[in-house]
Amino acid sequence: MAAPVLSHVKCADCPIRHRAVCARCNADELDELDTVKYYRSYEAGQPIVWSGDQMDFVGSVVSGVATLTQTMEDGRTQMVGLLLPSDFVGRPGRDAAAYNVVATNTVMMCCFRRKPFEDLMARTPHIAHRLLEMTLDELDAAREWMLVLGRKTAREKIASLLSIIARRDASLENGPLDRVEFELPLTREAMADYLGLTLETVSRQVSALKKDGVIELEGKRHIIVPDMSRLMDEAGDDSDGGYLV
Amino acid sequence: MAAPVLSHVKCADCPIRHRAVCARCNADELDELDTVKYYRSYEAGQPIVWSGDQMDFVGSVVSGVATLTQTMEDGRTQMVGLLLPSDFVGRPGRDAAAYNVVATNTVMMCCFRRKPFEDLMARTPHIAHRLLEMTLDELDAAREWMLVLGRKTAREKIASLLSIIARRDASLENGPLDRVEFELPLTREAMADYLGLTLETVSRQVSALKKDGVIELEGKRHIIVPDMSRLMDEAGDDSDGGYLV
DNA sequence: CCAGGTCATTGACCCAGATCAATTGGAATT
DNA sequence: AATTCCAATTGATCTGGGTCAATGACCTGG
Numbered sequence: 059m060a061a062p063v064l065s066h067v068k069c070a071d072c073p074i075r076h077r078a079v080c081a082r083c084n085a086d087e088l089d090e091l092d093t094v095k096y097y098r099s100y101e102a103g104q105p106i107v108w109s110g111d112q113m114d115f116v117g118s119v120v121s122g123v124a125t126l127t128q129t130m131e132d133g134r135t136q137m138v139g140l141l142l143p144s145d146f147v148g149r150p151g152r153d154a155a156a157y158n159v160v161a162t163n164t165v166m167m168c169c170f171r172r173k174p175f176e177d178l179m180a181r182t183p184h185i186a187h188r189l190l191e192m193t194l195d196e197l198d199a200a201r202e203w204m205l206v207l208g209r210k211t212a213r214e215k216i217a218s219l220l221s222i223i224a225r226r227d228a229s230l231e232n233g234p235l236d237r238v239e240f241e242l243p244l245t246r247e248a249m250a251d252y253l254g255l256t257l258e259t260v261s262r263q264v265s266a267l268k269k270d271g272v273i274e275l276e277g278k279r280h281i282i283v284p285d286m287s288r289l290m291d292e293a294g295d296d297s298d299g300g301y302l303v
Numbered sequence: 304m305a306a307p308v309l310s311h312v313k314c315a316d317c318p319i320r321h322r323a324v325c326a327r328c329n330a331d332e333l334d335e336l337d338t339v340k341y342y343r344s345y346e347a348g349q350p351i352v353w354s355g356d357q358m359d360f361v362g363s364v365v366s367g368v369a370t371l372t373q374t375m376e377d378g379r380t381q382m383v384g385l386l387l388p389s390d391f392v393g394r395p396g397r398d399a400a401a402y403n404v405v406a407t408n409t410v411m412m413c414c415f416r417r418k419p420f421e422d423l424m425a426r427t428p429h430i431a432h433r434l435l436e437m438t439l440d441e442l443d444a445a446r447e448w449m450l451v452l453g454r455k456t457a458r459e460k461i462a463s464l465l466s467i468i469a470r471r472d473a474s475l476e477n478g479p480l481d482r483v484e485f486e487l488p489l490t491r492e493a494m495a496d497y498l499g500l501t502l503e504t505v506s507r508q509v510s511a512l513k514k515d516g517v518i519e520l521e522g523k524r525h526i527i528v529p530d531m532s533r534l535m536d537e538a539g540d541d542s543d544g545g546y547l548v
Numbered sequence: 549c550c551a552g553g554t555c556a557t558t559g560a561c562c563c564a565g566a567t568c569a570a571t572t573g574g575a576a577t578t
Numbered sequence: 579a580a581t582t583c584c585a586a587t588t589g590a591t592c593t594g595g596g597t598c599a600a601t602g603a604c605c606t607g608g
Contacts, residue, residue: 128450130539136453138446149439151432156443186431187396193438194394198401200445201383205373207452208381208499212565246586254453259565261587277574278586294375457595491556504595506557523556523603 094174100124100161106147107155115169116148122165123243126157127251137252138200142226142243146192150176162243207254210294215253216263217292220273224283238286242279267292339419345369345406351392352400360414361393367410368488371402372496382497383445387471387488391437395421407488452499455539460498461508462537465518469528483531487524512537 097120100106106124107113119141126139138157141147147159147167179185206218227240242249246264250257267273272292274282283289342365345351351369352358364386371384383402386392392404392412424430451463472485487494491502491509498505512518517537519527528534 126446128446130450130454132539134454136450138449151436152439157446180428180432183425183428183431186428186435187425190431190435190438191396193435193442194397197438197442197445200442200449201371201373201402204383204445204448204452205375205381207449209375209379256566257586258567258588261585262565265587294377490554501596502556503558503597507595510557 094171096169098167098169100165100167102161102163104161106159106161106165106167109155109158111155112153113148113155114172116146116150116172116175117167117169118147119143119145120166120168123162124165125160125162125244125248125251127160128157135251136254137248138203139196140244140252146189148172150179150189162245162248212253212255212259212263213266214292214294215255216249216260216267217272217289218295219249219253220267220281220283221286221289221293221295224281224286224289236285236287238283240281242281339416341414343412343414345410345412347406347408349406351404351406351410351412352402354400354403356400357398358393358400359417361391361395361417361420362412362414363392364388364390365411365413368407369410370405370407370489370493370496372405373402380496381499382493383448384441385489385497391434393417395424395434407490407493457498457500457504457508458511459537459539460500461494461505461512462517462534463540464494464498465512465526465528466531466534466538466540469526469531469534481530481532483528485526487526 100122109128121143123143124141124147125137126141127135127137129135141159149156150172153172179189206215210218223242224238224240227238244252246257246260249255250260253260264273264275268275271284272288274284276282345367354373366388368388369386369392370382371386372380372382374380386404394401395417398417424434451460455463468487469483469485472483489497491505494500495502495505509518509520513520516529517533519529521527
């Protein structure tokens, strides 16, 4: 996991360097943010924010993976976003969280108190502009996912999820795109919640993809994709973008 | 359909007064926009923009209804948004459209050429800020819809859709919230595409809701909801927001 | 007033994925 | 090595919604 390209960013302690927030910020602006910045880590399974809670910070994921979920009273839950390192958390201008954010493994967050962040945002067009950009990306991802949820078969859904994670992972290393290898950051149940399936169906379809040689498993979580284009075919994916919230 | 509250907006010709774009703009800014503004109407079924096309304008829907859809190569299609009067179309900063936008009936659009609009946006924080706000609303709507697509039954899906349209419509008139009456702006097929169902299932579930007295039909498109809270119950909806893209 | 077209309803049957239930396989604890 | 625990697999069965097909209900134009 080499450091991404984006540089000239002041937040020196963050390995990911706030790709999300700071890509176009200059040092002065970041100095200001540094004064209200803090780090916090969360254990696997621990809630980071809960739907309806007052949200007093925004920030980005430094390491680990967190999920964004929505729940009905009867317990049915749907994941609406997956937060990987460098992803931004929080909705400037809104004070209550709309979703549950839960750490799936040990998560390190780099947080800014919301008020100062919003003040800074109001004064520096760069940041506001960058945030709009990011929000549009998330919107695209959400809408791409609507197609997955509404119209794809279970097998295609699994392939779509694996393909998104693989591509996202592969963009960090930058080897050739045919063979990709990665650690699944989700339990079968979490995958099911993302895909609108049951965990049994997820398990069956993963086994089926393995039997058909589309993927290889090492243990239960380590996935090897011998041929990315094959996987993307299985996903029924014409998209080349590959966003992920 | 009385004119909404938002005022002090220069775009005099638009009945809806650009709630979306201009809520906080002052006259000077709007004068500038007026010089690059034009109107265009589209007939039922006519594409407004096509996925992948160069998008040279942004704008808002003045009247009529349009759909935002995504399609797979084999023809499966998923609606990812419904555009009602006052909704904004276009993604500032992106030059290619990501979805198909199609008029479902006669649609009047008020458009701004994209370049001048973006220039204005870069100079006036209000507009950028408002746009971020709107995009966050759309993101919430998309994510709410992910729950509908992933976890709700066919009956709940129909109830969710009717409830969203009814609430959106009812907020324009402002009678009591128990009895609501409105014209469905979608064919059964379009509803199916929104809900990730087939048109037959949509038809069956609409009939079922009618048989159970949750809704009444007058013709095929005119819906009467005698008791909104009943309908929202059927939708399994705890949300009070009721966003719609 | 009838012909043809579009949109919607309804029925009969089927299947992908849900549900219920038993088992396996590690990893951690004792 | 035995015990617990939890994630995951696998099997058997059921069902909600898909599929295929026929019919109805309006329109619009001739």
